[in-house]
Amino acid sequence: MYEVIAFYVFAVSTTILFTITAMSKNVLYAMSSLAAGMVMISGLFFLLGADFLGVVQLIVYVGAVMALYAFAMMFFDATKDIKERHQNAPLVFLLGGLMAVLFVVMFSAPIIGDNIQALYPYAVDEFGNSIKNAEYVGMILFTKYLIPFEVAAVMLLVAMIAGIILAGKKMDYSLTECEVSDEELKVEELDIAEKLKKEEA
Amino acid sequence: MEIGISHYLILSGILFSIGFVGVLRRKNLLMLFFATEIMLNAVNVAFAAIGNYYGDLSGQMFAFFIIAVAASEVAVGLGLLILLHKRYGSLDLEVISSMKG
Amino acid sequence: MEKFVYIALFAPFVGALFAGLFFARSPKTHLVGIVNSSLIAVAFVSAVTLALHVAEHGAVHVQMMTWIAVGDLNIPFGFLVDEVSVTMMLVVTLVSTIVHIYSTGYMNHDKGYNRFFSYLSAFVFSMMILVMSDNFAGLFIGWEGVGVCSWLLIGFWYHKEDKTFEENPSISPSWAANEAFIMNRIADLGMLVGIFLIYWNVGSLQYDVVFKALPHLADGLLVAIAMALFIGAMGKSAQFPLHTWLTDAMEGPTPVSALIHAATMVTAGVFLVIRANPLFSLDAVHGVSMFIASLGAFVAFYAASMALSARDIKRIVALSTLSQLGYMFAAAGLGAYWIALFHLAAHAFFKALLFLGAGNVMHAMDDELDIFKMGGMKKVMRGSYIYMGIASFALAGLPIMAGFYSKDAIIETAFNDGSFIIWGILVITAGMTAFYSFRQVFFTFHGEERYKALGFHPHDMYKYVLVAMAPLAVLAISFGWFMDNFHEFITKNLPDYEMSHETHHLAPYLGTIVIVLALIGICIAYIKYAGKGDKAWKRNEKKENSFIYKLVANQYYVPKFYDEFIVQPYTVASDKFWEMDKAIVDGTVDFIAKVIYVSGDVSRGMQNGNLSSYLNWMGVGALLLVLGAGISAFIG
Numbered sequence: 060m061y062e063v064i065a066f067y068v069f070a071v072s073t074t075i076l077f078t079i080t081a082m083s084k085n086v087l088y089a090m091s092s093l094a095a096g097m098v099m100i101s102g103l104f105f106l107l108g109a110d111f112l113g114v115v116q117l118i119v120y121v122g123a124v125m126a127l128y129a130f131a132m133m134f135f136d137a138t139k140d141i142k143e144r145h146q147n148a149p150l151v152f153l154l155g156g157l158m159a160v161l162f163v164v165m166f167s168a169p170i171i172g173d174n175i176q177a178l179y180p181y182a183v184d185e186f187g188n189s190i191k192n193a194e195y196v197g198m199i200l201f202t203k204y205l206i207p208f209e210v211a212a213v214m215l216l217v218a219m220i221a222g223i224i225l226a227g228k229k230m231d232y233s234l235t236e237c238e239v240s241d242e243e244l245k246v247e248e249l250d251i252a253e254k255l256k257k258e259e260a
Numbered sequence: 261m262e263i264g265i266s267h268y269l270i271l272s273g274i275l276f277s278i279g280f281v282g283v284l285r286r287k288n289l290l291m292l293f294f295a296t297e298i299m300l301n302a303v304n305v306a307f308a309a310i311g312n313y314y315g316d317l318s319g320q321m322f323a324f325f326i327i328a329v330a331a332s333e334v335a336v337g338l339g340l341l342i343l344l345h346k347r348y349g350s351l352d353l354e355v356i357s358s359m360k361g
Numbered sequence: 362m363e364k365f366v367y368i369a370l371f372a373p374f375v376g377a378l379f380a381g382l383f384f385a386r387s388p389k390t391h392l393v394g395i396v397n398s399s400l401i402a403v404a405f406v407s408a409v410t411l412a413l414h415v416a417e418h419g420a421v422h423v424q425m426m427t428w429i430a431v432g433d434l435n436i437p438f439g440f441l442v443d444e445v446s447v448t449m450m451l452v453v454t455l456v457s458t459i460v461h462i463y464s465t466g467y468m469n470h471d472k473g474y475n476r477f478f479s480y481l482s483a484f485v486f487s488m489m490i491l492v493m494s495d496n497f498a499g500l501f502i503g504w505e506g507v508g509v510c511s512w513l514l515i516g517f518w519y520h521k522e523d524k525t526f527e528e529n530p531s532i533s534p535s536w537a538a539n540e541a542f543i544m545n546r547i548a549d550l551g552m553l554v555g556i557f558l559i560y561w562n563v564g565s566l567q568y569d570v571v572f573k574a575l576p577h578l579a580d581g582l583l584v585a586i587a588m589a590l591f592i593g594a595m596g597k598s599a600q601f602p603l604h605t606w607l608t609d610a611m612e613g614p615t616p617v618s619a620l621i622h623a624a625t626m627v628t629a630g631v632f633l634v635i636r637a638n639p640l641f642s643l644d645a646v647h648g649v650s651m652f653i654a655s656l657g658a659f660v661a662f663y664a665a666s667m668a669l670s671a672r673d674i675k676r677i678v679a680l681s682t683l684s685q686l687g688y689m690f691a692a693a694g695l696g697a698y699w700i701a702l703f704h705l706a707a708h709a710f711f712k713a714l715l716f717l718g719a720g721n722v723m724h725a726m727d728d729e730l731d732i733f734k735m736g737g738m739k740k741v742m743r744g745s746y747i748y749m750g751i752a753s754f755a756l757a758g759l760p761i762m763a764g765f766y767s768k769d770a771i772i773e774t775a776f777n778d779g780s781f782i783i784w785g786i787l788v789i790t791a792g793m794t795a796f797y798s799f800r801q802v803f804f805t806f807h808g809e810e811r812y813k814a815l816g817f818h819p820h821d822m823y824k825y826v827l828v829a830m831a832p833l834a835v836l837a838i839s840f841g842w843f844m845d846n847f848h849e850f851i852t853k854n855l856p857d858y859e860m861s862h863e864t865h866h867l868a869p870y871l872g873t874i875v876i877v878l879a880l881i882g883i884c885i886a887y888i889k890y891a892g893k894g895d896k897a898w899k900r901n902e903k904k905e906n907s908f909i910y911k912l913v914a915n916q917y918y919v920p921k922f923y924d925e926f927i928v929q930p931y932t933v934a935s936d937k938f939w940e941m942d943k944a945i946v947d948g949t950v951d952f953i954a955k956v957i958y959v960s961g962d963v964s965r966g967m968q969n970g971n972l973s974s975y976l977n978w979m980g981v982g983a984l985l986l987v988l989g990a991g992i993s994a995f996i997g
Contacts, residue, residue, distance in 0.1 A: 081282030159277030218332030225339025353973040
C-alpha cells in the first residue's frame with residue numbers, strides 16, 4: 060500500500076516538475092524543477108530496489124550535473140529570459156504525444172510477448188543468503204561489465220579534458236579569429252626559408 | 261492495487277515525451293540540455309523498472325552507464341555552449357544559422 | 362578432300378575478316394583488293410578440285426563440329442559437297458572471283474573501297490554456307506547471311522539522300538536496302554515455319570534424314586511444308602508478290618548487282634527448290650509444284666513486259682534477271698531440276714557478264730543510267746560492246762550460245778509436260794527477251810551519239826578488268842556445249858528428266874520457233890533503235906502516254922500499290938502508336954521524374970539553416986524510426 064502511494068507521489072511529482080522544466084520561460088525555475096525531478100526519480104529507483112542506482116542518481120545528477128548547470132547559468136547570465144518564438148506548437152505536442160503512446164506500446168510489447176529471460180537474476184550466494192543490491196552491483200560491474208566500466212571511465216576523463224579545453228583555453232579571444240595567427244605563421248615560415256637560403260649561400 | 265511494470269513504463273514514456281516536447285520547442289540551448297536530461301532520466305526509469313521486473317541487474321547496469329554518458333555530455337556540451345556564447349553572444353537557436361545553404 | 366572443303370568455305374571468310382578487321386578504317390589500299398580477289402580465286406580452285414573429286418568418287422560429307430545439341434535437337438556443323446552443291450560452288454566462286462577483280466577497277470575511286478571488299482567476301486562466305494550446308498539450319502544461316510550482306514551492299518552508298526516516290530520509285534540506296542531486307546524477312550518467316558514444321562514432324566534437319574522420312578508424312582503436312590519453303594524461295598528469288606525489291610536493289614554498286622542480284626543470291630530460291638527436290642517431286646505436293654511452274658512462267662512474262670519499256674540500264678538487266686528466274690522456277694516446278702540448275706549456271710555467267718558490261722557503261726557515263734541519253738558508244742567502248750553483245754545473244758537464246766541450250770530445254774520441258782499455256786508464255790517471253798536485251802544494246806551502243814550533247818566523255822574500263830571478264834564471255838558462249846556432260850554429272854544426284862519421243866521429234870521445230878521469235882525481236886529492236894540520221898529513234902509522246910506503256914513503265918503500279926496500301930497505312934499506324942507510346946510509356950517515366958523533382962523542390966524547404974527546425978525534423982525522423990520499430994516489434 061505504501062508502495063502504491065509512494066509510486067504515485069513520485070510519478071506525479073516528476074511529471075509535474077519535468078513539465079515545468081520543459082515549459083517554463085525562466086531558466087532558474089526550469090533548473091530548480093529539473094533538480095527536484097531528479098530527486099524524485101531517485102526515489103523511484105529506491106522503490107524499484109535499485110539502491111545503488113538511486114544513490115548514484117542523487118550524487119551525479121543532483122550533485123554534479125546540477126552544479127555544472129548552475130555555474131553555466133550564472134556564466135551566461137541566463138536569468139534574463141530568452142524570447143522563444145514558437146511556431147507549430149500543436150505539431151510539437153502532437154509529435155510528443157505520439158512518442159508517448161508509441162513508447163508505452165513498445166515497452167509493453169515484451170511484457171505481452173513474455174520472452175525475456177533474466178541474465179543475472181537477483182541471486183542468492185552459495186550460502187543461500189540474499190545479497191544486497193549495492194554489493195551485487197559491485198560484483199557484476201567489476202566482472203561482467205568491467206570493460207564497459209573502464210571505457211566509461213576513460214570517456215569521463217576525455218569529457219573532462221574536453222570541457223576544460225573548450226571552456227578554459229584562450230578565454231581572452233575567440234577561436235574563430237585564429238586566421239590572424241595563421242598569417243603570422245606564414246610570415247615566420249618565409250623568414251625561416253630566407254635564413255636557410257642565406258646559410259646555404 | 262499492485263504497482264506493476266506497466267506503471268513504470270507508462271510513466272517513463274510520459275517523461276520521455278515531456279523531454280521530447282522540450283527538445284522540439286525549446287530555442288534556448290541551455291533549456292534544450294535540460295530537456296535531454298529529462299529524456300535520459302525517463303529511459304533510466306524504464307531500464308530500472310524492466311530490470312526489476314525480470315530480476316535482472318543488466319537494466320541497472322545500463323542505467324548506470326547512461327548516467328556516465330549524461331555526465332560527460334554535460335561536461336562537453338557546456339564547454340561548447342561557452343564557445344557559442346562567445347561567438348554569438350546569445351544561446352538562441354534562431355541566431356545560430358550558419359548552416360543555411 | 363576435307364581440307365578443300367574448308368578452304369573453299371573459309372577463304373572468303375578470311376578475306377572478309379582481313380578487309381574488315383585490319384583495313385576498315387584505313388584509306389583505300391589495293392592490297393585489300395588483291396588479297397581478297399586471290400582468296401576467292403583460291404576458293405574457286407578448291408571448288409574445281411572438289412568438283413573433279415565428286416565427279417569421280419561421289420559426294421563428300423564432312424562434319425566440322427557439333428553446333429547445337431540441346432535435348433533431342435542435334436544440329437551439327439556439317440557440309441555436304443555433292444553434285445548439286447559443287448555446281449553452285451563453282452558458279453559462285455567463279456563469278457565472285459571475276460566480280461572481285463572487276464571491283465578493284467570499278468570501285469577504284471570509292472572511299473569505301475576496303476569496306477566494300479569486306480562485305481563482298483562476307484557475302485561469298487555466307488553463300489558458300491548456304492549451298493554447302495548439309496541441313497536446313499545451316500542453309501537458313503547462310504540464307505540470312507546473304508540477306509545481311511545484300512542489305513549492307515545495296516545500302517553501300519547509304520549517304521545518298523532519299524528522293525520522293527513521285528520523283529524516283531526506287532528512292533535511295535538506304536531505302537532500297539531496307540526494302541530488300543524487310544521483304545526478305547517476310548518471306549523468311551515462311552521459310553522458318555517450313556523448317557519448324559520439318560523439325561516438328563521429322564525430328565531432324567539433316568537433308569538425308571528429312572528426305573528419307575518425307576514420304577511417310579501426311580499429305581496436307583507435306584503441302585504445308587512445301588508452300589512454306591517456297592514462300593522463302595519466293596522472297597529470295599524475288600517472285601511475284603515480293604519482287605519489287607530486286608529492281609530497287611539496283612541502287613547498290615554494279616558489281617554487287619552482278620554478283621548478288623543476278624548470279625548468286627537471287628538464285629538461292631531456285632537452289633532451295635532443287636535441293637529439296639525429293640519433297641517437291643512427291644505426288645502429294647504436285648499442286649505446289651504446278652503452282653511454282655505457273656508462277657515462274659507468269660513472272661517470266663511479267664518481268665519481260667516491264668523490261669520492254671524500262672529506261673534504266675540496270676533496271677532492264679534486273680528485270681531480265683527476274684524473268685530468267687521465272688524460267689528456272691518453271692523448269693523446277695515441272696520436275697526438270699537438272700535443267701533448272703543448268704539454266705541457273707548458264708544464266709549466272711551471261712547475266713554477270715551483262716551486268717558488268719552495264720557497269721562499264723555506267724562508269725563511262727558518270728553513273729548515268731538512262732539509256733535515252735546514251736547511244737553510239739560502240740566506238741569508244743569496243744570491249745564492253747562485244748561483251749554485252751555476247752551476253753545479250755546468250756540471253757536471247759540464239760544458237761551456239763549458252764542460253765540457247767538451257768532456255769530451249771526449259772521450253773521443251775513445258776511442251777513435254779503438256780502445259781501448253783506455260784509453254785506459250787515462255788515462247789512469247791523468249792521473243793520479248795530478245796527484243797528488250799537488244800533494245801538496250803542498240804540504245805547504248807548504236808544509233809545517234811546522244812551523250813555528246815549532254816557533255817559526257819565516255820571511256821572504256823581498265824584493260825585488266827576487261828581481260829578478267831573474258832572467262833565469263835567464254836562461258837556465256839560455250840557453257841551450253843557441255844550440256845550432255847553436265848547432264849551425266851548431275852543426274853547422279855538429281856532425278857533425270859526424260860523427254861518423250863514425240864517431244865524429241867518435235868524439238869528442232871520448237872527450237873526453230875523460239876529462234877525465229879528471238880530473231881524477229883532483235884530485228885524490231887534494230888529497226889527501231891539502231892538507226893542513224895533520219896532513221897534515228899525519237900521519243901514518241903503519244904505512245905508513252907498510252908495506257909499500256911504507262912502501266913508497264915510504272916511496273917504495273919505494284920510499288921505504288923505497296924506504298925499506298927501497305928507502307929502508308931503502316932506509317933499512319935506507327936505514328937498513332939508512337940503517340941500512344943509517348944503518352945503512356947514516356948508519360949509514366951516523366952511522371953516519376955516530375956514526382957521526384959517536385960518532392961525535392963518541396964523538401965528543399967527543410968534546409969533553411971535554422972537549427973531549431975532541423976531539430977524538429979530530426980524529431981519527426983526519430984518518431985518515424987520508433988514507429989517503425991514498434992510496428993516491426995508487433996509483426997515480428
